[in-house]
Amino acid sequence: MSTEPTPGTPPGSPQESGQPERPRPSRWQGRSELGVCGLLLVVGVLVLTDAFTMDTVASVRGPVGPRTVPLVVGVALLVVALVLAVDVLRGGRGDTEGAGGPDGPEETEGAEGAAETKRAGAEGAPVKDEPGDWRTVALLVGVFLAFAALIEPIGFPLAGALLFWGSAFTLGSRTHTFTRDPLIAAGISLGTYVLFHTLLGVPLPGGPLMGVL
Amino acid sequence: MDSLNSLIDGFGTALTPLNLLWAALGVLLGTAIGVLPGIGPAMAVALLLPVTYGLDPTGAFIMFAGIYYGGMFGGSTTSILLNTPGESSAVIAAIEGNPMAKAGRGSQALAAAAIGHFAGGIIGTSLLVVLAPTVAELAVDIGAPDYFAIMVLAFIAVTSVLGSSRVRGFASLLIGLTIGLVGLDQMTGQQRLTFGSLQLSDGIDVVIVAVGLFAIGEALWVAAHLRRGGGESIPVGRPWLGREELRRTWKPWLRGPVIGFPFGAIPAGGAEIPTFLSYITEKRLSRHKKEFGKGAIEGIAGPESAASASAAGTLVSMLTLGLPTTAVAAVMLAAFQQYGIQPGPLLFEREPELVWGLIASLFVGMVMLLVLNLPLAPVWSKLLRVPRPYLYAGILFFAAVGAYAVGGEAIDLVILLIIGLIGLMMRRYGLPVLPAIIGVILGPSAEQQLRRALQISDGSITGLVNTPFSLVVYAAIAALLLWPWAKRGFLRLRAARG
Numbered sequence: 001m002s003t004e005p006t007p008g009t010p011p012g013s014p015q016e017s018g019q020p021e022r023p024r025p026s027r028w029q030g031r032s033e034l035g036v037c038g039l040l041l042v043v044g045v046l047v048l049t050d051a052f053t054m055d056t057v058a059s060v061r062g063p064v065g066p067r068t069v070p071l072v073v074g075v076a077l078l079v080v081a082l083v084l085a086v087d088v089l090r091g092g093r094g095d096t097e098g099a100g101g102p103d104g105p106e107e108t109e110g111a112e113g114a115a116e117t118k119r120a121g122a123e124g125a126p127v128k129d130e131p132g133d134w135r136t137v138a139l140l141v142g143v144f145l146a147f148a149a150l151i152e153p154i155g156f157p158l159a160g161a162l163l164f165w166g167s168a169f170t171l172g173s174r175t176h177t178f179t180r181d182p183l184i185a186a187g188i189s190l191g192t193y194v195l196f197h198t199l200l201g202v203p204l205p206g207g208p209l210m211g212v213l
Numbered sequence: 214m215d216s217l218n219s220l221i222d223g224f225g226t227a228l229t230p231l232n233l234l235w236a237a238l239g240v241l242l243g244t245a246i247g248v249l250p251g252i253g254p255a256m257a258v259a260l261l262l263p264v265t266y267g268l269d270p271t272g273a274f275i276m277f278a279g280i281y282y283g284g285m286f287g288g289s290t291t292s293i294l295l296n297t298p299g300e301s302s303a304v305i306a307a308i309e310g311n312p313m314a315k316a317g318r319g320s321q322a323l324a325a326a327a328i329g330h331f332a333g334g335i336i337g338t339s340l341l342v343v344l345a346p347t348v349a350e351l352a353v354d355i356g357a358p359d360y361f362a363i364m365v366l367a368f369i370a371v372t373s374v375l376g377s378s379r380v381r382g383f384a385s386l387l388i389g390l391t392i393g394l395v396g397l398d399q400m401t402g403q404q405r406l407t408f409g410s411l412q413l414s415d416g417i418d419v420v421i422v423a424v425g426l427f428a429i430g431e432a433l434w435v436a437a438h439l440r441r442g443g444g445e446s447i448p449v450g451r452p453w454l455g456r457e458e459l460r461r462t463w464k465p466w467l468r469g470p471v472i473g474f475p476f477g478a479i480p481a482g483g484a485e486i487p488t489f490l491s492y493i494t495e496k497r498l499s500r501h502k503k504e505f506g507k508g509a510i511e512g513i514a515g516p517e518s519a520a521s522a523s524a525a526g527t528l529v530s531m532l533t534l535g536l537p538t539t540a541v542a543a544v545m546l547a548a549f550q551q552y553g554i555q556p557g558p559l560l561f562e563r564e565p566e567l568v569w570g571l572i573a574s575l576f577v578g579m580v581m582l583l584v585l586n587l588p589l590a591p592v593w594s595k596l597l598r599v600p601r602p603y604l605y606a607g608i609l610f611f612a613a614v615g616a617y618a619v620g621g622e623a624i625d626l627v628i629l630l631i632i633g634l635i636g637l638m639m640r641r642y643g644l645p646v647l648p649a650i651i652g653v654i655l656g657p658s659a660e661q662q663l664r665r666a667l668q669i670s671d672g673s674i675t676g677l678v679n680t681p682f683s684l685v686v687y688a689a690i691a692a693l694l695l696w697p698w699a700k701r702g703f704l705r706l707r708a709a710r711g
Contacts, residue, residue, distance in 0.1 A: 039638075040388075043388070047391055077391070093643065136436045140609070151626070164609075168603055173600060184603065196263075196614065200263075201266075
């Protein structure tokens with residue numbers, strides 16, 4: 001964001017984020033979207049299988065039973081998977097900002113591109129798969145799963161603090177790893193526990209720690 | 214005036230100390246969330262859905278509405294000072310506002326935006342007071358086929374109007390509909406997509422879907438692209454406007470709602486299109502055309518006013534028809550479902566205290582927001598110093614709390630994570646998120662209305678189109694579907710003439 005934007009340039013445009021030119025989707029990227037088609041296809045088959053194996057002994061009231069809508073959705077999933085695959089193979093690409101992610105705009109002419117920019121520019125990074133990025137995601141998934149596994153045995157206050165601390169660390173908070181970060185994590189976790197458990201009446205597992213206190 | 218009396222009663226509800234507190238909390242949270250880059254009001258409301266377990270509906274919706282409006286106020290602050298729009302509706306504010314801030318006129322830009330939001334919000338909410346009861350009255354007789362038509366309209370509109378790729382919109386919608394299918398069939402009790410699991414036979418709670426798609430998906434997506442160090446916020450003084458600026462801004466403030474309100478009420482993606490249209494209009498009408506793109510104050514005043522008015526328009530459709538036109542409205546509709554309240558024409562009859570209390574609290578919230586944002590804008594901009602790792606770690610943390618609070622089971626956290634990963638995939642490949650959430654929320658009720666309509670007509674397909682209302686809606690759907698071809702033809706015609 002250090003470069004001065006040219007007049008009329010929408011925020012988050014490539015010029016601004018220091019990208020000399022618009023990133024072209026590489027061949028690998030063009031193909032990776034086929035994974036989405038595959039997923040839609042699998043889900044479609046799953047929905048259809050489930051619809052066909054339904055026992056219709058259950059009393060069907062009215063002409064449209066519990067099967068109809070799953071059949072329609074399943075077929076539509078297969079069709080969309082196919083159309084999307086054709087679109088991807090012909091070089092079509094999703095409007096990534098449309099999903100609200102941080103990304104450069106597709107069009108950069110005047111305000112028209114900007115209207116589609118959405119929250120772009122927040123990070124200013126175009127879609128580019130870098131191994132490091134996906135490692136961060138994988139680590140976060142790990143931290144989150146650890147929280148899910150630990151919440152009942154060690155209780156929410158401890159597991160929650162670990163979740164916050166671990167996520168902050170994974171996301172790049174390195175300067176206060178053993179000083180400020182654990183304090184903030186513990187504060188947030190305990191505060192939330194008190195708020196939910198005591199004030200809102202939503203039970204959260206206290207774990208051995210709360211048993212001691 | 215019947216609605217005026219109801220509104221006065223509504224103020225009675227809104228001005229109780231407790232509800233004032235919820236409104237204040239909502240606008241504070243909303244402003245904070247708007248200021249923080251990368252968090253939108255939809256995510257905020259989704260993360261707060263668990264409070265519905267402990268709060269009465271009136272208080273909860275007063276708070277949610279405060280977040281919705283507050284997010285718009287706060288979003289423009291970030292756009293102007295940092296050039297990073299906190300959400301889609303604030304993009305235009307960045308185009309004109311940031312150059313103004315760079316040229317040392319940030320105070321005026323902030324004032325034009327804040328007063329614009331205030332004007333748009335007040336005008337929009339007044340229109341809501343006048344129009345909503347009428348719409349509800351007109352819609353009170355609509356039956357199953359009409360409801361089904363409205364829901365199909367919502368499905369088609371969110372997939373066709375938003376984003377550049379229809380097939381991706383439909384893919385997203387179908388993902389949502391599939392998630393909505395999981396569980397017991399409402400009419401027959403037939404298990405669907407449960408794979409014999411007891412856990413899944415209750416269906417996937419909409420809180421988990423909303424939190425997963427909006428909060429986890431977004432946090433993971435940002436995590437994958439987190440670049441250390443954002444921009445620097447431009448220091449700014451207290452917002453104020455001089456005589457010359459006032460002369461240039463009062464008309465755009467009043468014009469904004471004219472564009473914003475109707476666009477908010479139709480399923481066209483919320484504030485994005487109206488802010489853009491308002492910007493173009495102001496540019497065309499301005500005597501300072503050359504300043505546009507370099508910091509024209511009209512380009513902030515009009516669009517910001519349009520944005521707030523569109524939020525009011527959104528509430529008209531949501532409260533009277535149960536039709537969510539934006540992500541925030543969709544998540545709010547999920548909250549209604551949590552309470553077992555069905556928004557629709559009967560809402561005004563059945564829950565007058567809730568509806569009018571909510572509407573009255575919008576006026577209250579507007580005044581609070583003006584006070585919060587005019588003198589305090591420089592304070593809010595300090596929020597931008599929160600380190601990004603804390604911000605996104607906090608989102609993951611609260612998402613986890615929310616999902617766990619739904620049923621107190623760790624397996625819900627795993628489902629949440631899976632839906633979050635789907636959300637991440639959707640963001641990565643440009644599948645819009647809104648159709649998915651609309652599919653989850655409206656899918657099951659659409660199926661019910663469809664089956665009810667066909668039951669009445671004894672299976673005849675004409676049972677779906679036997680009312681004038683449904684015919685009008687299907688005509689609108691056809692127009693939407695044909696629009697790209699019509700536009701292409703129109704452009705060709707114009708090119709031939711030019």
